[in-house]
Amino acid sequence: MKFGTKAIHAGxxxxxxxxxxxxxxYQTSTYVQASPGDHKGYEYSRTHNPTRDALQKSIAALENGNHGLCFSSGLAAIDAVIKLLSPGDEVIAANDLYGGTYRMFTKVFAKYGIKFHFVSLEKADSISELINKNTKLIWLETPTNPMMNIIDIAAVSEIAKKHNLLLAVDNTFATPYLQNPMDMGADIVMHSVTKYLGGHSDVVMGALVVNDEKLKDDLAFIQNSCGATPGPQDCFLVLRGIKTLHIRMDRHCENGRKVAEFLKDHPKVENVYWPGLESHPNHEVAKKQMKDFGGMISFTLKGDSKAEAFRIMESFRFFSLAESLGGIESMVNHPATMTHASIPREERLKIGLLDSLIRLSVGIEDADDLIADLKAALA
Structure with a gap:
């Protein structure tokens, strides 16, 4: 079944x-039983709900996986993965990742005895020297948020399997339309469903996809026991959003390319981070593992002026200054003070996240209007 057909029919x-x-x-909290224990698979909506079940099957199918689990937010999905671990376990994670993930790792789970190593994963070889008998999990994003770095999933998977480690990939930016980490050896694929899968900036949700039955059972136990499950109304909205995912992503990619090319040649712009540019580090890896390059773009200004970055972001007409991304409308974000404010400045600077870095979520409006908006704001 081709992707467009799966998006409409799977699950x-x-x-x-x-x-x-x-x-x-199915807006219900509980289900009538004919006799004690005779519940036909449904007893309480924290555990199972027919609307959520359909969505979980749909997302699993899109990622070419066997099992899907939905959570009340992307962070709740990540939280469930880390709860698979025990005190003393260690995690290797990219040093360029979503600020909320970094905050959870360092401020919540580190105090329970789980150790996190944050390193550049653009060269997979850098992982091996950190692996020891306590290492249990590799966590990565690709493209990364917000530097748009590309990590070779297949190469990291090879190392993970050699050392019997779990590999989890946050596939939020690429979506299953552009990239399928499970096909490259990932054990867990995570999505902030809030973003492209929902696609309309009206839902907060997360999801995990796995193949292994035991791993699914362990995560389902956490999902039910800890209770971070989404409601049926939100599940319905995402089921509706997924039906147009492939069409939306084509337009996001098309507009992203035009915006990236415009920014690359603008005299006020220092660097443009978009994996579709031939000058982008690991562009060849992106070509290998992605169908196209998406609508997420970051760029820095010459002179690295935070004040100038603020002036530009406050000047847009069509790019809305807001948290989040992946909706049909274009958004602009200042990671240093918004999505990545929880990361210390000295750590941000190490990965190139400068004070003038601006992140764009390029929507599906007319590209000419978006470029005119950028041109006016940068003037």
């Missing part, structure tokens, strides 16, 4: 009682 069946073509919103 979704007509409602057996009415024939409704859209999965109904």
């Amino acid at each position: 979704v069946e007509p409602d057996p009682s009415t024939g409704a073509i859209m999965t109904p919103i």
Whole structure:
């Protein structure tokens, strides 16, 4: 089944009682049992809900995985993965990752005795020297947030399998339309469903996809026991959003390329970070593991003026200054003071996250209008 067909049909069946073509919103907390224990698979909606079940099957299918689990946010999904570990275990993570992930690792789980190593993963060989008997998990994003670095998933997977480690990949920026980490050896694929999968800036949700049955059972136990599950209304909205994912992503990519090319040649712009540019580090890896290069772009200004970056971001007409990304509307973000403020400045500077760095989530508006907006703001 091709991706566009999966996006519309995978995991979704007509409602057996009415024939409704859209999965109904099962807005119920509990289910009537004919006798104690006779619940036909549904007993309480924290544990299972038919709307959520359909969404979990859909997301798993999109990622070419066997099992999907949805959570109340992307961070709740990450939280479940780290809860697989025990005190004394160690995690190797990219040194360029979402600020909320970094905050969770360092401020929440580190105090429970889990040790995190943050390193550049653009060269997979850098991982091996950190692996010891306590290492249990490699966590990576690709493209990374916000520097758009590309990590070779297959190369990291080879190392993970050699040392019997779990490999988890945050695939939020690429989406399953552009990249399928499970096909390259990942054990866990994570999504902030809030972003491209939902696609309309009206849902907060996270998801995990796995193949291994035991891993699924362990994560499902955490999902149910800790209770960070999404409601059926949100699941319905994401099921609706997924049906146009492939169409939206084509436009995000098309507009992203035009915006990146414009910024690359602008006299006020110092660096443009978009994996589709031939000058981008690991561009060849991106070509190998991605279908296209997405609508996420970061850039810095000549002179690295934070004040000038603020002036530009406050001047847009169509790029909305806001947290989040991946919606149909274009957004602009200042990572140093917004999404990545929890990362100490000295750590941010090590990876090139300068005070003038601006992150764009290029939407699906007309590209000419977006470029005119950028031109006016940068003037």
